[in-house]
Amino acid sequence: GQQVQQSPASLVLQEGENAELQCNFSTSLNSMQWFYQRPGGSLVSLFYNPSGTKQSGRLTSTTVIKERRSSLHISSSQTTDSGTYLCAMDTGNYKYVFGAGTRLKVIA
Amino acid sequence: SVLLYQKPNRDICQSGTSLKIQCVADSQVVSMFWYQQFQEQSLMLMATANEGSEATYESGFTKDKFPISRPNLTFSTLTVNNARPGDSSIYFCSSQFQDTQYFGPGTRLLVL
Numbered sequence: 001g002q003q004v005q006q007s008p009a010s011l012v013l014q015e016g017e018n019a020e021l022q023c024n025f026s027t028s029l030n031s032m033q034w035f036y037q038r039p040g041g042s043l044v045s046l047f048y049n050p051s052g053t054k055q056s057g058r059l060t061s062t063t064v065i066k067e068r069r070s071s072l073h074i075s076s077s078q079t080t081d082s083g084t085y086l087c088a089m090d091t092g093n094y095k096y097v098f099g100a101g102t103r104l105k106v107i108a
Numbered sequence: 109s110v111l112l113y114q115k116p117n118r119d120i121c122q123s124g125t126s127l128k129i130q131c132v133a134d135s136q137v138v139s140m141f142w143y144q145q146f147q148e149q150s151l152m153l154m155a156t157a158n159e160g161s162e163a164t165y166e167s168g169f170t171k172d173k174f175p176i177s178r179p180n181l182t183f184s185t186l187t188v189n190n191a192r193p194g195d196s197s198i199y200f201c202s203s204q205f206q207d208t209q210y211f212g213p214g215t216r217l218l219v220l
Contacts, residue, residue, distance in 0.1 A: 093156070099150060100149065
């Protein structure tokens with residue numbers, strides 16, 4: 001079936017450092033989203049990014065369709081960025097397959 | 109955007125019992141989705157629920173074990189029948205609005 005691979009599985013940063021999170025898709029991409037999951041469990045969408053580059057504040061997402069990958073860049077990390085970052089692929093009709101996530105911890 | 113509410117936030121139940129998880133949207137949505145997430149693992153799509161039709165289930169999930177109702181465009185209920193410790197996880201409802209998938213806060217279930 002369709003698979004989504006995320007790397008790294010976990011990451012520890014000093015506050016102020018940058019991070020690059022990767023997401024690879026096993027099949028051709030229809031659309032995808034990046035999500036942030038808070039330590040308490042709730043999820044929030046960061047980017048809907050089927051192709052190209054999008055930026056929001058310190059976050060930048062780049063999706064390259066023909067290479068079936070997407071990345072999430074976090075610049076100048078803050079302790080409040082700690083949590084799990086998930087990418088997900090829309091397999092059709094908004095049914096998403098999720099990656100296993102990158103667990104980020106930012107220490108002061 | 110759309111806001112999704114879930115009730116209960118968490119529940120503890122005994123093996124063999126059934127429990128219901130409710131999801132309410134603050135606006136009408138075409139499809140509601142249910143996801144399961146085990147501790148430290150990713151989310152797995154369980155089923156899609158549209159108003160007035162039977163839910164469609166993904167591989168590994170069945171109507172008998174996880175019946176889902178969708179009586180109107182703002183409400184859905186997931187039932188966990190004959191709960192087992194292996195069902196202990198977080199259950200999320202979600203829905204799509206324009207380009208974004210929105211999630212409820214989740215229901216943490218512990219089956220003893």
